[in-house]
Amino acid sequence: MTASEVLELARKQGKMIATAESCTGGMIAAALTAIPGSSDVVDRGFVTYSNGAKMDMLGVRAATLEAHGAVSEAVAAEMAKGALDRSDAQIAVSVTGIAGPGGSEFKPEGRVRFGLANADGVQTETVEFGAIGRDAVRAATVAHALHLLGKSCLS
Template structure:
């Protein structure tokens, strides 16, 4: 399914989308808004690269960041929930990860956490380990995975 198909399905269902991005720096929002007519579906995007931005813009709990770190499913869930609360969207995807270079034993380069929040549904999160493929590749893979999550959400039917 193409980005245009995601937007068409969302439009047909009356779904508005918000993004909350860290390591991708807005790449998902760019992919969505590259398609003409996307303003009917894309409500807004948050680029929250720093922890402080996650706290201020998305209300991610400082306790969550301290306990689990920025790259965690817990943070990804709170980012997605915050994007819904601070927008008029009813579907939000979030991304937080380590694009590289670098990483640690416990959070290696290429680890990316995703959240998906939908009005009327429990927020879900997951982790993908893309490996140390380099910053550009990890960011592209993360963007594509977030688009797949949106695709799955709009393919299930009305939110």
């Protein structure tokens, strides 16, 4: 789903969008706001690359980071919920992952955790994009986040 399609679906539903981004560094918000007229749908974006930013800006709990690590569904869930709670949006998407290069046995390159928060609650998922390179992982993450936002606008 393209950014334009997401914006149109959100517009038809009367919903605003917020983003909470780590590994993409604002690329999801940038994709949405590259479309003229997006200000009636996009409320705000949070770029929370460090753990401190995740805690300060989104309310991610230190205990969650300590127990699960920054690249976890638990953190993605708290990021999405925090973005929803700290905005005027009705839908928030979050991403945290290992774009690469590198990674580890437990957190391989290309693993991205997604969170989606709306009136129905918070859902999370993990996508393994693989060691396809930093730029490709980030681009694939943006595309998948747009897909999740579009699906949320349809429900």
